[in-house]
Amino acid sequence: MILVEGRVFQLVWLIFFLGAVYVMIRRARAGLPIPEIRKIPGLEAIDEAIGRATEMGRPVHYSPGIGSISNPQTIASYAVLSYVARRCAEYDTRLIQTNRQITVHAVNQEIIKQAYLEAGRPDAYNPDDVRFLSTWQFGYTSGVLGIFQRERPAANILFGAFWAEAMILAETGHHVGAIQIGATANTAQIPFFVAGCDYALIGEEMYAASAYLSKEPVLSGTVVGQDIAKMVTFAFIILGFILEQVQGENNWLRVLFSK
Amino acid sequence: MRKELPMFITAVSGLVVVFSRYFQLGEQWNLTTTLDRWSLVSAAFAIGLGLGNLTRIHYRNVKRRREHWPFSLYLIIVMWAYMILGLYQDVEGTHFRWIYDAVLMQLSATIYGIIAFYISSAAYRAFKIRTREAAVMMIAAVIVMFGVAPIGDAIWANWGKVSDWIMNYLNVAGRRGILLGAYLGSFAVAMRIILGLERAHLGGIGTGTTIQ
Structure with a gap:
């Protein structure tokens, strides 16, 4: 057998997922209508938060969490950091970006530098504000x-993988009067x-976030494809629940999943 | 080329991982382990970068006599002294180990300990009943608290059962729903990166057009 036993269905599922995303990307590229992403208040609030910091003359703090560079949440945070950095450059607002992982720090430094360059403000980029702690x-x-205590940021954006420090950072941010946007997929910290x-x-x-902030139909297409996969997954869950009740543990769906 | 090469490497690495996971030949070649090793070596090099960054920032603080500069000086001395001690003694050395256990671990426990106070103040704000959702959260929290606190049993013997039901059914169901969405979301991000649609890690958000 060419394929690894027990992972055949996983591969079929992967191909289906790829197919759904591919179809949606093609539709978006062809200018055909695709469903819009609903409003996400947390992302809408980024501009408001940076605007507030600008008005108050105080910095914006951005944390990508403490996950490693290969953590999907850290990767997802790059797009938001790029957006935040560009907005800060445009508004001439100081951005303090802190890191726990040195590899993430190196990538973030490049992202921020590039954002300032693209905003036409390379002179405003301060490498000392991108900090490895x-x-x-x-x-x-x-x-x-x-x-937080020394610089008193007016906006605190926490976007990435957080663990026990989530509560400490969010509460301290609240105590210094920052408007706060928190995002994580770690369910214990939500x-x-x-x-x-x-x-x-x-x-x-x-x-x-990247699709939402860029408003590019091609990226939105991937999110729509993801939603289709999610709906099919939920359909499988409901079907699995019914089959478990009717046919017991050895139902055909369980057998199919174990292929 | 500055962006194309990393995108090419990313796409190839992504395909290698997929190949190794689903195809027997890929599993035999054990390519993912090799990739992981490369990643570890790169990360080890990056520690030097971190050391350099910290030293540069705090050296400037000291040189320009910025506010709180003595702390920067203290940080530079401690960081380099501890590193030199580690190189001299290795990580299991008596003094190196003692500093780690007696200072770092205790400080870590202290910072972790303050979470309890922060949870109290955040819970006070979150549990103010202003909306229907907050009311539901408040009621659930009270039941769970009575379920785990000894006083709950003294009031009513079944608090624990209700609390367990909330935690094992409602909480787990909600949590798994979120996890499912998150896994699919992370999968979509991985695909966008492998296909070169998302380039935030190379500077810029998406396929190159202006941010709205």
């Missing part, structure tokens, strides 16, 4: 707390962002 989780957290931040993005919303 510590690879140690609570060392990073203490570093951010110190920056309640903390909901409680501590003004706006919270839940799970998949953060992955739609």
Whole structure:
């Protein structure tokens, strides 16, 4: 057999997912109508947050979380960072960006530099404001707390993979009077962002950020494809539930999934 | 070329991972382990970058006598001294280990400990009943709190059962729904990157048009 046993259905599912996304991208490229992404208040609020910081003459703080460079949440945060950096460059607002992972720091430095360049403000880019704090989780957290107390940012954008530090960062941001946008797909931390931040993005919303912010139909097409896959998944869950009740554990769907 | 080469490498690496996972030949070649090793080596090099960045920023603080500059000086001394000690003694060395256990671990526990106070203040704000959703959250929170606190059992013996039901059914169902969406979302992001549609990590958000 060419394929790895037990992963055949996974591959079929992957191909289906790719197909759904491909069809939607083709439709978008051909100018055919595709469903729009609904309004995501957390992403809409980014401009408001940066505008507030500009009016108050205080900086914006951005954290991509503490996940590694290969974490999907960190990757999703790059698009938002690029957007935030460009807006900050346009409004001439100081952006303080903190990192726990040095590889993420290196990428973020490039993203911010490029954003300032594209906004026509390369002179405003300050490499000292893109900071690597510590690879140690609570060392990073203490570093951010110190920056909050000293610099008192007017906007705090937490977008990425967060763990125990989520609550500490969100609450300290609240205490220094920052407008806060929190986004993570770590389900244990979502309640903390909901409680501590003004706006919270839940799970998949953060992955739609690049498509939402760029408003490019091709990128939106991938989000629509993802939604189709999600609907099919939910249909499988309901079907699986019914089959488990009717046919028991050895139902055909379970057998199919184990192929 | 500056953007095309990384995009090409990303696409090839993505395809290698897919090939290794689903095809027997790919599994035998063990290509993902090799890629992981390369990634570890790159990350090890990057630590030098971090050291350089911290030193540069704090050296400037000291040189320009910026506010709180003595802390920057302290950071530079401690960071480099600890690194030199580690190189001299290795990571299991007596003094190196003692500093780690007696200072770093204790500071870590302290920072972790303050979460309890922050949770209280955030919960106070979140549980103010202003909307229907907040009311539902408040009621669920009270039930769960009575379910785990000893006083709950003293009031009514079944608090624990109700609390367990909320945690094991409502909470797990909601959490898995979010996780499912998140996994599919992360999958879509991976596809956008492999296909070269998303280029934020190379500077710029999407396929190159202006941000609205």
